Amino acid sequence: MIENYSVPSSVAEAAQLLQQGDATIVAGGTDLTPQTEAGARTFASHLVNIQRIEEMRGISTSDGRFRIGGLTTVTEILESKILAEEIPVLVEAADHFASPQIRNAATLAGNLCNASPAGDMCIPLLLLDAEVELASWVDGSVAIRSVPLAEFFTGPGKTVLQAGELLVAVEFRQPAKGFTASFQKSGPRPALEISTVSMGLAAVLQDGLLTGVRIAIGAVAPTPLRATATESTLEGRALDENMISSAVQSVQQEVSPIDDVRASAWYRKHLTGVYIRRALSHVAGN
Amino acid sequence: MSSIELKTGEKKSGGINKVFSKKTVIGTRVTKPDAPDKATGKTIYINDMVLPRMLYGKILHTDRVHARIISIDTSAAKALPGVHVVLTGEDIPLLKFGTMRDNVPLKAGKVRCIRDEVAAVAAETEQIAAEAIALIKVEYEDLPAVFSPTEALQEGAPVVQEDHPDNRSLAYKFSHGDVAAAEADSDIVLEHEFVVPYVTHCCMGPGCAIADFDSAGKLTIYSQTQYPYNYKMDLAPAIGIHPGDIRVIQPPVGGAFGSKLDVYPFEPICALLSKASGRPVKLTFSREEEFINSPTRQPAEFKIKSGVNKDGTLTFRSVDCLMNNGAYTSWGPTTPIIQMRTFTGHFRVPAVEYNGLAAYTNSVYAGSFRGYGNVQATYVTASVMDMLAEEVGMDPIAFRLKNAQDPGEVTPQGSKLDDCKLKECIEIAAQKTDFLSKHETYAGLCKQPGRIKRGIGIATSIHNAGGAKIHKSDGCGSILKLDDYARATLITGASEIGQGIDAVLTQIVMDELGIPKADVTIVNNDTALGPWDVGVHASRTTFVAGNAALQAARAARKQILDAASKQSNVSAEEMDLRQGHVVQADNGVSIVKLDKLLRQMHFADEPELVMVSEYFEPDSELEDRNHVGNLSATWAHGAYVAEVEVDTETGEVKVTKITAVQDVGRVINRLGIEGQMEGGISVSLGYALSEELLIQDGKVLNPNFRDYKVPTAPETPEIELHFVESDCKASPLGSKGIAELPAIIPAPAIANAVYNAIGIRFFAPPLTPEKVARAIHGATTQ
Incomplete structure (x- = not known):
């Protein structure tokens, strides 16, 4: 049960509060509230509302790197002009995210820390080789460690985030010239849909050959998945029907989906095949 | 104005008499007063209401599907500060209620399904009530359970209700003409099986009641009920008081759709908590409780045999309907009363028979839901009509027109189709949608390569439109x-x-x-x-x-x-x-x-x-013992056309347009009728494509809006409405009832359109992307 409530206004203040232990962090609350209401999660004794930490907001670029503050809402990503121009795949994923009301409240850090295998923002960030910046209070000051997003997730709802740590920001390098990426998501409804399968694919197509292939898939494994085996089988190959067929085969072997109320493993594998075909056609078309 | 010669009149100060032209508001668009x-x-909905001194009630629902209750320990709950009352089935007299008098508010001795209420508390806050519930310890001994109606009817199946050792609940039998002879004489006989799912109402306002006993022992209940007068009669035995001692107040509610047409255990429990505590008590369901504990639409398995001659004349129709009654009986298993009228009386079928049976199981139980059995019947009949048409080489329109009744005909069950507009509805629907040319084109493209396939489909139905005399007075x-x-x-x-x-x-x-x-x-x-x-x-x-x-x-x-x-x-x-x-x-x-x-x-x-x-009092009749009688003062038909796009890779079905043509008698509130029809179409869209309350071994797997898929705005198709105004003679107003047909007809029109698009027929809605993808890609492994 909640006994204390704090509203820190800086990362340093938040890190100190979290260091005391037994805390639940709340930002947009769009995952936390339904989970606690349903009894799937319980509040720690200390509820720390990080919404007023201004330094954790906003999208910026410098030295060829993008930085998105953890408290940036999905709506802010959706409406970002710079992202629309430079990283449209992030905006596409934001557009598929839940509903306008939820997008207005949900934060990027929240979506990542919730660690749903179906988390929509995880997929494009995996394509971008993003890193997450984790802050904690060590020896009287804020300590930061960076973790590649691909190593951040450890299982459904589980991450490497340790007690006392706060996801402050996400960073990634400006993609190489010619980088093309796409995001696809399935479910019976266009809105308010948790993915049956989501897939992102990014690559650079030069002289008919694919390089820098990145494939990320949601809801087919315990964590959002980087399909590295398939990536390497495609790397440097000519984009033709042969290659697409082998991509379909490879990716369907690489995923390990489950049967649940939303879909069967068969259907998730089937969709994975459909989506990689579409994604590669999309790259070919660009 | 001043030139008008006045016989008498009220002079305005200027000496000029006012003149007023005749203006009618009937047929215009009038905003709801609320x-x-x-x-x-x-608006203060019932869920928002707070009465002085009010306590909060909460129910402990069992987590078993069939079990003997060995003991219930409520001592810790009773000792919790702020708790006023804790009740179990042992604390109250035997209070049987329900359609078959097979339910009680709090279960004693045994639980029969996941909804069963084993204890209830009233406390000063919702939180204390929830904590008290968590402190109640129940010891069970699990019993063998049965979930499928077919298995429940087999010899030696676990007995759900001791008073019904064969697990048989309600049964219906109707027969007209010589079905066997008609079958023998038919050129073509087709047999099909359909399975229709559990779906639920999804009221925005979850279940809620506030009960308040006065010192004289009279109960005021603030209720979401949609039938307040008979509600008193049905509620009284569940509390053990006289119906005359109940006053029902109906604050604004967040939807009902048929789900509040019966008494459900939470209502008498709320009243019993008020009686025991001497305080007003409010009991509200969480969304999860609403999904698990509210009635559903009646699920059923149908076997239908239909005959047709080569010239397209229907010869006979024979229907077996097996219903999962669940552990208790609400209105669900009574829906054959309306369903039968469609099977036996929709289109001119000279010989018809219907056998309906509900079997008790340890599953959840169904109530009434907009469409009342006709949703299921129309999915079946409209699909079969298309299959028969194809079999005899006729298009879906000509085949329907050939078998449609004319005004003045009477159906085998005695529904009087005095002002039947079925043919007119079909003709308008076909003409407005350019049906035949699209249907032929899409059928031709069906086997061609291509990711997106288009289809168009029609469905029709009949429904009571002048009330339904199921009580002695309507x-x-x-x-x-x-x-x-x-x-x-x-x-x-x-x-x-x-x-x-x-x-x-x-x-x-x-x-x-x-x-x-x-x-x-x-x-x-x-x-x-x-x-x-x-x-x-x-x-x-x-x-x-x-x-x-x-x-x-x-x-x-x-x-x-x-x-x-x-x-x-x-x-x-x-x-x-x-x-x-x-x-x-x-x-x-x-x-x-x-x-x-x-x-x-x-x-x-x-x-x-x-x-x-x-x-x-409408001019209608009670059915006789053989289910014959003009149950409704008038009947209405509708013909709906759906246009779809099917993604043959993912199996996603997108409905692009619904064109609805319906005999409405006369439009009274144009805004209201549009809202009713659009809302109904949305209900049916969910039934067709996405909604199913998944129940496995008696437990609900998707009790939330994340996994129970109601249609949302983006997938709502373009809707075009055409009102056929017959100026109904049975109604001084000229209007007919309109509210249920829109929730009934679109689903099979969509299924027929999907068939037109991809050549695959679906005998078990909803047509989820996975189901469609499996059918297209021939996957058999689960």
């Missing part, structure tokens, strides 16, 4: 009074659950009395005030309550015009009521202002108040 408050958040009472300022109050038995009867009744009063909308108040939320009504069901309220209001308004109008006639030398027949004035009907010249006349009547030597009461 809309501004609802849109601005002012009537409604109306009391109308006018005050000294010509403000009218209509006190009606008809409930408002969002469907819009408030606007319709307001229009009727406005129209007859010539007064503005703001001057009409509808009172319909208190059984201590209102006259009797059966309830909001069977598409009946505009038909029955509307005509009751019309009778009352006409009686008041007559009283007013008679009084005006006495004061002037104009006869009542030559006068009219317009815009707050008594006027001369021919030229619209004001004779006297209505409020002034009412005061003159009131303060006369022989005082007279305008205060009338009327009762309207």
